[in-house]
Amino acid sequence: MKLTARLRPIAFIAVLLVAWQVAVSRHPAYILPGPWGVIGGIVDLVRHGFLVKYVVASLFRVTWGFSLAAVLAIPLGLTIGWYRRAEMALNPLVQVFRPISPLAWIPLAILWFGVGDASSIFLIFLGCFFPLLLTSINAVRNIPSVYINAGRNFGLGPADLIYRVFYPAVVPQLLVGLRITLGVAWLVVVAAEMIAVDSGLGFLIVDARNAGNRYDLVLAGMVIIGLIGLLLDTAMRSLEKIRSLRWAYSED
């Protein structure tokens, strides 16, 4: 029973792949490579050493952009959330910047940082910073006041209050925010690499098209982006399974 439930999605994907291959081979005009061609593309990439090189390049940028955003946005957001006045002062500014797609910053990023790692890291940073800032502000504002009052009642000083009440109360919400933001970072890196650098999975896709219409490599790139995105999300999700954090995701 459980096994069949697990096999069902795999079987479904297998059927789709066969249908895709059949459709491609029967269609006269070349509009899409078949799954076999895509596998061939991936093998090509591995053989030339591009796959590892490009995956590492993309992950390197995501790691930096995402980490910088987390390190700056979380403490800032927690502080802003705690001080109501700071929130009221900064909120309009955040609300104006937030809806601007990080991709709109590409010209400025290239002007300021040139073509290279720095500008794509900057774009990923922008894509992560505002969502993380808002998550952190909300995480603080959602701490029920009874937890803070109970902490104070038991004689906790400011440092203990932060460590033993404030921190455990916000961590679950921050983890959700980090997971969603890492997904955003992975979306932004591909777009950034199409324009602002000459390596990485985004660059692979543009380059494969420009340098000879290698659509098998375009699709190979897309498949790898999808798989790595899935892996990143699964890794972040596994953090939510930690027993002392599970309270936040189960009940009310």
Next chain:
Amino acid sequence: MAVSETIGALPGMGTKLQVEKLYVAFARDNKTIPVLQDINLGVSAGQFVCVVGPSGCGKSTLLNVMGGFLTPTSGSVKIDGEVVRGPDPRRVFVFQERGVFPWLTVEGNIGFGLFKLPAAERKQRIAHYIEMVGLQGFEEAYPSELSGGMKQRLEVARALAVNPDMLYLDEPFGALDSITRHIMRGELLRIWEAERKTIVFVTHDIDEAVQLADRVVVLSARPAVVQEIVNIDIAHPREISSPRYLELRDGILQQIGLACKI
């Protein structure tokens, strides 16, 4: 009608808590809204006092001032002759069961306030209070795995573990179903008789007040004044269908302006 006119504590016992000329007002939309007006009240050590009054009258505000979470506009709350200036582990607040920390286990919650004790003593205290509130076997459980009544017991245990002189309970059983509430009242009385803490218990349930308290403080509608203090002169365990019980309860219902008939 045998209602007491006493404002101060009962004679012959040490006064634990003294509320003097307490006045609390909140500012809202540029207006000052008085919530508590000239509250005077004394509670003796070891006494169980219930505060009742109509919804929104300021019962919880009074308790928050007593607990040190709220500064009065004027007047004072003194405990053992000392003015209350902030929350203090010697007097612990029990919220509705929502006050337990969901990220800590039963043991972690009970041990929360014991961080200054050596590990061995902490462990022994935790075990003692787990047994007192009947949570054996749930030491490693998280609050989300407990029922409402168990969470409430956990919170009482967490409060008692730091060995306070006083407990403030703010409608602690308000969110429980009526059967659990009934059981919890019995448990609280048992614990109170064992530990003899001074208890101030806010409730909107007049039956609950008459079942539990030595004295019931009846507050008026906002801005609240002490309308009446009723001594409940029935020994525990109380017969809740006895004429005296009904007389006292109906007296309080009338004080609040409710008819005894529905």
